[in-house]
Amino acid sequence: MAAAESKNGERAVCPHCGGYGLVVAPDGSVSKCACGLWDEEQYRVAVERARIPARFRSKRLATFKVGKSDAARREIRRFAESYAKTFRPTEEKGLVLRGGTGSGKTHIATGILHEVLARGYSGLYVNVSNLMARLQHSYDPESAERQEDILAEIERAELLVFDDLGAESAKDWIRDRIYLIVNNRYESCRPILVTTNCDDAELAARNGDRVVSRLHEMCAVLTFPDEDYRFLEMR
Ligand SMILES: Nc1ncnc2c1ncn2[C@@H]1O[C@H](COP(=O)(O)OP(=O)(O)O)[C@@H](O)[C@H]1O
Numbered sequence: 063m064a065a066a067e068s069k070n071g072e073r074a075v076c077p078h079c080g081g082y083g084l085v086v087a088p089d090g091s092v093s094k095c096a097c098g099l100w101d102e103e104q105y106r107v108a109v110e111r112a113r114i115p116a117r118f119r120s121k122r123l124a125t126f127k128v129g130k131s132d133a134a135r136r137e138i139r140r141f142a143e144s145y146a147k148t149f150r151p152t153e154e155k156g157l158v159l160r161g162g163t164g165s166g167k168t169h170i171a172t173g174i175l176h177e178v179l180a181r182g183y184s185g186l187y188v189n190v191s192n193l194m195a196r197l198q199h200s201y202d203p204e205s206a207e208r209q210e211d212i213l214a215e216i217e218r219a220e221l222l223v224f225d226d227l228g229a230e231s232a233k234d235w236i237r238d239r240i241y242l243i244v245n246n247r248y249e250s251c252r253p254i255l256v257t258t259n260c261d262d263a264e265l266a267a268r269n270g271d272r273v274v275s276r277l278h279e280m281c282a283v284l285t286f287p288d289e290d291y292r293f294l295e296m297r
């Protein structure tokens with residue numbers, strides 16, 4: 063890691079973290095090394111690479127509001143916090159966040175992503191519809207992006223947020239790409255966080271049974287209440 067090397071080569075590489083800035087405990091948990099190499103700059107770069115949309119850059123699990131009598135959102139936030147805290151990139155255990163528009167799914171998904179990045183893992187946010195548009199555009203010979211690079215970036219991410227599945231247009235090639243991506247995560251035992259407005263029947267109709275059954279194998283499902291959280295705040 064570049065951060066380990068001092069410019070004049072005088073500083074010895076940290077024996078605890080090997081200059082990486084992070085240490086992995088025998089139970090697999092990751093923490094910052096006492097040498098202080100893991101600094102805000104590395105975190106900033108990880109956030110940059112994760113492509114979190116501007117609207118959600120400042121959203122955190124801690125800023126997800128829960129009204130006094132709002133047991134459902136309280137449980138969602140608790141579950142999300144514990145998921146982020148115990149996240150392991152080599153276990154495929156992911157989440158499906160399901161609920162109506164505006165119920166807070168993307169807030170929770172990006173909130174988890176932030177926590178996971180802060181623990182030193184890599185992650186990537188993609189909106190499914192935007193991703194399909196990028197993939198389609200990549201066929202254009204003028205395009206700056208190549209399809210293999212887009213897919214490789216997705217595969218590399220230790221945590222993938224796959225936002226708004228079921229909102230993309232229903233075309234055969236799109237259905238195939240989505241299956242390919244979900245199945246790749248499955249086969250490489252890498253977790254995925256899916257958000258969707260659709261129930262299983264709608265997802266199966268749009269994306270096929272194969273995608274739905276893969277997601278069930280890989281993911282726990284969190285269902286968001288449709289009531290507006292701003293009302294619950296007042297109760
Ligand atoms: N419980 C909550 N506390 C704070 N902000 C919330 C909460 N639920 C939703 N929001 C905010 O409302 C907006 C819509 O939420 P979003 O996560 O985009 O919903 P969804 O992805 O389910 O459509 C976002 O700006 C989000 O931060």
Ligand SMILES: [Mg+2]
Pocket residue numbers: 167168169225226257
């Ligand atoms: Mg959303």
Ligand SMILES: [Zn+2]
Pocket residue numbers: 076077078079080081082083084095096097098099
């Ligand atoms: Zn160190």
